[in-house]
Amino acid sequence: MKFSDVIGQSEIKTKLIGMVQSGKIPHALMLMGPEGNGNLALALALAQYLQCENKTPTDACGTCPSCLRNQKFIHPDVHFTFPVVKREDKKGPAVSADYISEWRSALESNVYMSYNDWLQSIVAENKQGNISADECRQIIHQLSLKTYENSYKIQIIWLAEYLGHEGNILLKVLEEPPPDTVFILVVENSELMLNTILSRTQIIKTPPIADADVQEGLLSRFELDEGSARRIARIADGNMNAALDMMSGEEGTNDKRLHQWLVCCFNLKMKPTSANTKNLLDWIEETAKTGRENQKIFLKYAMFFLRECSLLSHTGHSQKLEGEELKFATGLSGRLQPDSYEALLKILSRMHYYIERNANPKILFMSNSIRIGGVFAGELAEME
Ligand SMILES: [Zn+2]
DSSP states (O other): OOGGGSOSOHHHHHHHHHHHHTTOOOSEEEEEOOTTSSHHHHHHHHHHHHHOTTOOSSSOOSOSHHHHHHHTTOOTTEEEEOOBOOOTTOOSOOOGGGGHHHHHHHHHHOTTOOHHHHHHHHOSSOOOOBOOHHHHHHHHHHHHSOOSSSSOEEEEEETGGGGGGGGGGGHHHHHSOOTTEEEEEEESOGGGSOHHHHTTSEEEEOOOOOHHHHHHHHHHHSOOOHHHHHHHHHHHTTOHHHHHHHHHTTGGGHHHHHHHHHHHHHHHHHSOOHHHHHHHHHHHHHHHHTOHHHHHHHHHHHHHHHHHHHHHHHHSOOSSOOHHHHHHHHHHHTTSOHHHHHHHHHHHHHHHHHHHTTOOHHHHHHHHHHHHHHHHTTTOTTOO
């Protein structure tokens, strides 16, 4: 992957390229930033740039033998470690090498993937992945071997927070790696990282991708109009993976769906007639049919919308809402207490968490509709 293939993040790219150009690449680097912001893409681009035989001051060439291997994720001196679960058909502990072909296909299809996307691509059930002690020992062994091509040995650890305490095994090699070795740790949740590892790496914090860059990224990859790209970008909120999910799902009708749902939740609490109960049940039935991926996209949209409503009520304007949405948001923000937004966002984010873990959507939407109605009670007098 070349730097020019990484969406946005121009400041970070310049920084990384500058480190290589000035010969000041640290032996342990950590890219730390939120899901979907292209941390892994940046790590891949840096690895390719370091090994390119014909690099320019701004990017890898993309055509030398080393670039060709890196672009297929098969360079013999680039090693990958990522969270895995134990393979049923294999004896012994789980290590990344068991899944290397799945890993390469996953990178081919989406380098912005989330931890959950990755795990779901390798196992059916709700197992949790981790990076094992055996994997750590394998890293140390692999890096002690000679390089194949007289280049850097690069070890990318994706989601290094899944090392847990096993990370201690790597302390010595992080501090004094063999010559020409570069560790690139990609981390989303720094709170789960051991301090001992944090203190041994040079940390580069990476921001969410700018809305305009997400929009441009979508326009360059898909045939879609500018309005739709802008709409998706502002909901994705800097997360390219969320934007790509929306491209494959039915994002277009979520504003109407949300409007109907909030009215149903309100009515269920304030005017609990049998007709209103039926409206909610019909809505749940229909939403349950859209499938888990679309339900996740819908909930992301709902969170985006309520965050914007909250902003609207605090500052009097929203830069991201327009048309009917803005009208609905204005009506809503005039009636909700500031605390309500936080309560609603908490409910929605918990729902997203459970949908991701295969909760029954009908039960989940029913119980939380009642909760949301409770938050609304008395605060949404005339909602249409
Ligand atoms: Zn090259």
